[in-house]
Amino acid sequence: AQSVTQPDIHITVSEGASLELRCNYSYGATPYLFWYVQSPGQGLQLLLKYFSGDTLVQGIKGFEAEFKRSQSSFNLRKPSVHWSDAAEYFCAVGAGSGYSTLTFGKGTMLLVSP
Amino acid sequence: DAGITQSPRHKVTETGTPVTLRCHQTENHRYMYWYRQDPGHGLRLIHYSYGVKDTDKGEVSDGYSVSRSKTEDFLLTLESATSSQTSVYFCAIARVNGRAGTNNEQFFGPGTRLTVL
Numbered sequence: 545a546q547s548v549t550q551p552d553i554h555i556t557v558s559e560g561a562s563l564e565l566r567c568n569y570s571y572g573a574t575p576y577l578f579w580y581v582q583s584p585g586q587g588l589q590l591l592l593k594y595f596s597g598d599t600l601v602q603g604i605k606g607f608e609a610e611f612k613r614s615q616s617s618f619n620l621r622k623p624s625v626h627w628s629d630a631a632e633y634f635c636a637v638g639a640g641s642g643y644s645t646l647t648f649g650k651g652t653m654l655l656v657s658p
Numbered sequence: 659d660a661g662i663t664q665s666p667r668h669k670v671t672e673t674g675t676p677v678t679l680r681c682h683q684t685e686n687h688r689y690m691y692w693y694r695q696d697p698g699h700g701l702r703l704i705h706y707s708y709g710v711k712d713t714d715k716g717e718v719s720d721g722y723s724v725s726r727s728k729t730e731d732f733l734l735t736l737e738s739a740t741s742s743q744t745s746v747y748f749c750a751i752a753r754v755n756g757r758a759g760t761n762n763e764q765f766f767g768p769g770t771r772l773t774v775l
Contacts (some may be wrong), residue, residue, distance in 0.1 A: 576762045587766040647689030650700035
């Protein structure tokens with residue numbers, strides 16, 4: 545069975561500082577990996593995805609993530625955080641082939657300080 | 659925007675009453691999902707559908723049933739609501755990647771906040 549761990553429940557970052565949110569997954573074959581963002585009271589918005597190819601993927605809003613198979617990780621990064629990035633972030637894993645469901649991590653809440 | 663709407667957006671009900679939540683999509687997607695979101699638990703899959711009248715259970719299906727009589731609508735029913743079903747419910751659709759043969763790219767509706775007193 546697939547699983548996702550987001551080790552940090554909350555992270556506080558100063559505005560303008562860099563950000564890295566951690567995600568570790570467990571899946572026996574090639575995974576399909578996602579990051580979603582959820583602003584308060586809103587639904588989830590897809591930030592970026594990795595399926596194959598270049599292990600560094602670019603997403604919307606200036607985010608990027610790097611897939612590291614050897615570490616079973618898919619960490620999300622942003623070089624300079626803006627106050628509007630304050631939200632909850634979810635990592636998810638799905639099967640890299642065939643039709644299946646996604647498994648989500650429990651989320652990391654990002655707080656941005658002035 | 660994947661053309662997903664959910665109704666109602668907010669509902670307060672009493673323990674023991676039946677409740678039906680509706681998810682409607684306009685893009686003719688085959689795969690649809692119902693999740694619940696609770697603090698500290700992230701999103702957990704309740705049920706999903708892979709076509710009209712084709713549904714399957716997810717991780718937390720007890721106390722819930724679903725129906726899909728047409729492509730655009732996926733209904734979630736709480737037969738007899740309990741306080742433990744107080745949650746935010748999200749519907750999602752999956753865009754199929756025909757080249758890759760996967761269905762994992764999901765897009766979410768705005769959610770329904772359900773309170774069971």
